[in-house]
Amino acid sequence: xxxxxxxxxxxxxxGTACGGGDTGAGDTATSSAGVDLTGAGATFPQPIYNxxxxxxxxxxxxxxxxxxxxxxGGIRQFSEGTVDxxxxxxxxxxxxxxxxxHGAALHFPTVLGAVVMTYNLATVAQPLRLTGxxxxxxxxxxITKWNDSRIxxxxxxxxLPNTDIIVVHRSDGSGTTYVFTDYLSSASPAWAQSAGGPxxxxxxxxxxxxxxxxxxxxxxxxxxxxxxxxxxxxAYAKQNRLPTAHIQNKAGEFVEPTIASITAASEGVIAALxxxxxxxxxxxxxxxxxxxxxxxxxxxxxxxxxxDAAKAKKLVDFMRWMYTTGQQSAAALDYAPLPAAxxxxxxxxxxxxALTTTP
Amino acid sequence: MTEVALPAPxxxxxxxxxxxxxxxxxxxxxxxxxxxxxxxxxAIPVLLGFITFEVxxxxxxxxxxxxxxxxTSSVWDPVRNQFxxxxxxxxxxxxxxxxxxxxxxxxxxxxxxxxEFCPRWLRRPLAFFxxxxxxxxxxxxxxxxxxxLLPLLREKVMPFLATTLGLGSTPFFSGPAYGNSMLxxxxxxxxxxxxxxxxxxxxxxxxxxxxQREAALAMGATKWEMIRDAVVPYARxxxxxxxxxxxxxxLGETMAVTMLIGNRHEISASLFAPGYTLASVIANxxxxxxxxLHTAALMxxxxxxxxxxxxxxxxxxxxVWSVGREPRS
Numbered sequence: 001x002x003x004x005x006x007x008x009x010x011x012x013x014x015g016t017a018c019g020g021g022d023t024g025a026g027d028t029a030t031s032s033a034g035v036d037l038t039g040a041g042a043t044f045p046q047p048i049y050n051x052x053x054x055x056x057x058x059x060x061x062x063x064x065x066x067x068x069x070x071x072x073g074g075i076r077q078f079s080e081g082t083v084d085x086x087x088x089x090x091x092x093x094x095x096x097x098x099x100x101x102h103g104a105a106l107h108f109p110t111v112l113g114a115v116v117m118t119y120n121l122a123t124v125a126q127p128l129r130l131t132g133x134x135x136x137x138x139x140x141x142x143i144t145k146w147n148d149s150r151i152x153x154x155x156x157x158x159x160l161p162n163t164d165i166i167v168v169h170r171s172d173g174s175g176t177t178y179v180f181t182d183y184l185s186s187a188s189p190a191w192a193q194s195a196g197g198p199x200x201x202x203x204x205x206x207x208x209x210x211x212x213x214x215x216x217x218x219x220x221x222x223x224x225x226x227x228x229x230x231x232x233x234x235a236y237a238k239q240n241r242l243p244t245a246h247i248q249n250k251a252g253e254f255v256e257p258t259i260a261s262i263t264a265a266s267e268g269v270i271a272a273l274x275x276x277x278x279x280x281x282x283x284x285x286x287x288x289x290x291x292x293x294x295x296x297x298x299x300x301x302x303x304x305x306x307x308d309a310a311k312a313k314k315l316v317d318f319m320r321w322m323y324t325t326g327q328q329s330a331a332a333l334d335y336a337p338l339p340a341a342x343x344x345x346x347x348x349x350x351x352x353x354a355l356t357t358t359p
Numbered sequence: 360m361t362e363v364a365l366p367a368p369x370x371x372x373x374x375x376x377x378x379x380x381x382x383x384x385x386x387x388x389x390x391x392x393x394x395x396x397x398x399x400x401x402a403i404p405v406l407l408g409f410i411t412f413e414v415x416x417x418x419x420x421x422x423x424x425x426x427x428x429x430x431t432s433s434v435w436d437p438v439r440n441q442f443x444x445x446x447x448x449x450x451x452x453x454x455x456x457x458x459x460x461x462x463x464x465x466x467x468x469x470x471x472x473x474x475e476f477c478p479r480w481l482r483r484p485l486a487f488f489x490x491x492x493x494x495x496x497x498x499x500x501x502x503x504x505x506x507x508l509l510p511l512l513r514e515k516v517m518p519f520l521a522t523t524l525g526l527g528s529t530p531f532f533s534g535p536a537y538g539n540s541m542l543x544x545x546x547x548x549x550x551x552x553x554x555x556x557x558x559x560x561x562x563x564x565x566x567x568x569x570x571q572r573e574a575a576l577a578m579g580a581t582k583w584e585m586i587r588d589a590v591v592p593y594a595r596x597x598x599x600x601x602x603x604x605x606x607x608x609x610l611g612e613t614m615a616v617t618m619l620i621g622n623r624h625e626i627s628a629s630l631f632a633p634g635y636t637l638a639s640v641i642a643n644x645x646x647x648x649x650x651x652l653h654t655a656a657l658m659x660x661x662x663x664x665x666x667x668x669x670x671x672x673x674x675x676x677x678x679v680w681s682v683g684r685e686p687r688s
Contacts, residue, residue: 071647072647075649173645173646175647202647203644211621211633224505
């Protein structure tokens with residue numbers, strides 16, 4: 001038994017060492033017979049990814065199987081090399097980047113999403129106006145009443161009730177929470193980890209509030225509880241017609257979350273990026289007029305030198321399609337498309353993926 | 360390799376069952392059948408051993424860093440990699456015990472009615488409906504809880520307890536009524552474990568010998584006295600086994616509790632305050648946990664839950680076994 005194992009290992013090692021070209025050719029032969037790509041990760045972009053994979057299969061016959069198991073699971077499976085690509089709502093950390101099985105990982109932004117503040121105030125008809133600092137203080141228990149002078153100052157002539165603010169947050173780890181806390185870390189001085197605040201993460205140590213599971217858990221809680229406030233994804237809020245607050249951006253404007261204001265949010269940030277950026281960038285609280293500040297990319301994770309050249313080629317072909325044809329279907333599903341210039345830059349970046357298997 | 364080796368010593372070590380002996384020796388089929396069933400039986404404890412080993416091994420990084428403090432600390436901060444499970448341990452045990460306090464008397468009442476008072480034609484359908492409660496998926500209970508139970512608790516039950524009964528001044532019923540709370544979790548758990556307890560209790564009560572009842576009645580007992588003094592005491596160990604089985608179920612219940620308990624890492628004496636359970640935190644955070652320590656801390660929660668559940672189930676098994684062993688008197 002042991003002898004056999006040693007013999008097998010030797011053969012495998014020899015095979016990988018000197019037969020690289022041969023195995024590559026073998027794989028091409030099998031995969032052209034219809035072996036599809038598999039990916040796993042973020043739940044937030046699942047609707048648009050499913051549409052893309054469906055449309056792409058209809059156009060080219062290439063089947064892509066995507067499992068929305070969450071960003072954390074996506075990063076884990078991608079790092080272990082059990083899927084051809086990963087997907088995440090938050091960029092991988094430097095530590096995670098060192099633990100990948102097949103070497104360097106590349107982040108490719110696919111679409112933009114936003115997090116909106118929703119609330120339950122029967123007396124308030126027009127959209128509430130909030131700033132990052134005020135939201136931070138509400139979520140840190142420093143502002144506890146709706147008629148607090150700081151909320152009233154932002155919303156003159158709005159009849160704010162003298163009731164407790166019931167804070168709702170996500171209880172499950174999620175990219176939505178990551179984007180929301182990333183924004184607060186940037187816009188609320190006290191929230192940042194360096195200032196002793198909760199910091200940013202897919203889960204944080206919430207100073208106050210009830211935990212709801214998923215977007216539906218948070219919105220259900222907010223809908224049912226008078227005087228509550230919570231955060232959900234834009235697509236979810238739009239489809240369920242939830243009231244959403246206008247948030248003050250860096251330029252001082254109160255901006256409604258829309259497809260246009262979210263796409264705008266990435267433009268200012270992207271213009272300032274160096275040419276060799278790895279795109280692990282946060283676009284919250286970005287500069288520029290008309291930008292909605294709680295916006296974020298969602299990423300596909302791809303290896304720079306994928307282990308299987310044939311699959312890598314299929315993936316790159318798909319991503320090229322995604323940056324052109326695919327982007328046009330984003331808005332219909334309430335995702336913001338990437339700015340055209342960025343899509344162009346990312347398409348060019350696809351050529352940095354090694355399509356020949358080199359050990 | 361080990362699976363093949365295990366059944367080998369069996370044939371020499373024990374005598375064949377009586378049935379097999381009267382059939383005159385063993386056929387090849389008997390041996391195969393015996394080997395197979397033995398392998399299946401052995402597989403269960405082996406599997407349990409593997410699960411325990413895997414969970415503890417995966418939890419080890421967290422247990423090594425936090426040690427005993429993992430059980431006593433209330434801080435759960437994934438950003439700073441600080442993890443303590445005290446609120447979850449507290450929440451798991453309190454919500455389950457509370458659920459038992461609510462469900463056990465109700466379940467016993469149902470069982471006594473079904474076994475003692477219920478007309479024969481009504482017994483089967485009624486028992487069927489009670490058992491059906493156990494077939495409803497946990498997430499459906501959770502949704503029902505969100506849309507029906509929470510508003511009811513928030514608008515009616517909690518104000519009634521706090522104001523009308525004047526319990527609001529005690530620490531157990533103080534604070535604002537959000538709905539999502541330890542109380543909500545306990546109520547939903549009580550409904551979910553009720554069929555388990557009542558099914559076991561019903562079977563045990565119906566197994567009480569007729570002579571027991573007749574003796575009580577012959578002594579001049581009323582029906583109530585007969586049930587109280589003769590039937591229930593006779594079945595008491597079995598009923599207790601059912602109750603502990605329900606407790607085991609309540610400890611591990613995840614989905615419905617996660618949807619209703621409010622998921623807050625905090626120990627509060629008030630039943631109106633949100634809490635957390637071990638199973639809920641795993642369900643909530645495992646998918647998105649990426650750092651080694653965070654994943655390990657969640658696995659450590661699993662290990663703690665496993666230990667609690669194993670102990671409870673062992674007690675239940677022992678009680679059920681001891682009642683079955685009692686000689687019929």
